[in-house]
Amino acid sequence: MALSPFHLAIPVHDLAAARQFYGETFGLNEGRSSEQWVDFDFYGHQLVIHEHPQTPSQESAHTNPVDGHDVPVPHFGIVLSWPEWEALAERLQGFGTRFVIEPYVRFKGQPGEQATMFLLDPCGNALEFKAFKDMGQLFAK
Structure with a gap:
């Protein structure tokens, strides 16, 4: 069965650090971006990091x-x-x-x-x- 790519958008309170993490640490290819968000090819799926204030689940999972x-x-x-x-x-x-x-x-x-x-x-x-x-x-x- 062929899987369709999923799209996931997640909040990040430090866009630059998250961009480096997903791009360099994981080696993911970057797609479109703006000053508030960045698309990544996450193993054939679309992961988007969006600048957003820190959420409670990010502070303490x-x-x-x-x-x-x-x-x-x-x-x-x-x-x-x-x-x-x-x-x-x-x-x-x-x-x-x-x-x-x-x-x-x-x-x-x-x-x-x-x-x-x-x-x-x-x-x-x-x-x-x-x-x-x-x-x-x-x-x-």
């Missing part, structure tokens, strides 16, 4: 327990192939990224086993990147 870790809510991200996920984890570690949840494999030996990592952008938006060795397990119960 709520968490829910998942597999023994406190997962920040809200969060967004992408499901990558296993090799892409490993390369991204290595890239982020090379940039000295502080992770909310370090890269690891959760639900080991269970349906839905997956590699995952959580981090915050410079404005406090939580991101998750995950991968499945078997993409058929994406929605496994």
Whole structure:
């Protein structure tokens, strides 16, 4: 099944820092922009960072327990192939990224086993990147 690209617009209280983070740390290509917002090609999807005062969830994220870790809510991200996920984890570690949840494999030996990592952008938006060795397990119960 071919997936349609999604569009996600998120608030950032420091446009310059967020632009550098998504452009340089992640290596995302920049699209259109103005003095208040920037489009990025987020793995084939449209991510737009919009200048906006800091939100309560950016100041202090709520968490829910998942597999023994406190997962920040809200969060967004992408499901990558296993090799892409490993390369991204290595890239982020090379940039000295502080992770909310370090890269690891959760639900080991269970349906839905997956590699995952959580981090915050410079404005406090939580991101998750995950991968499945078997993409058929994406929605496994």
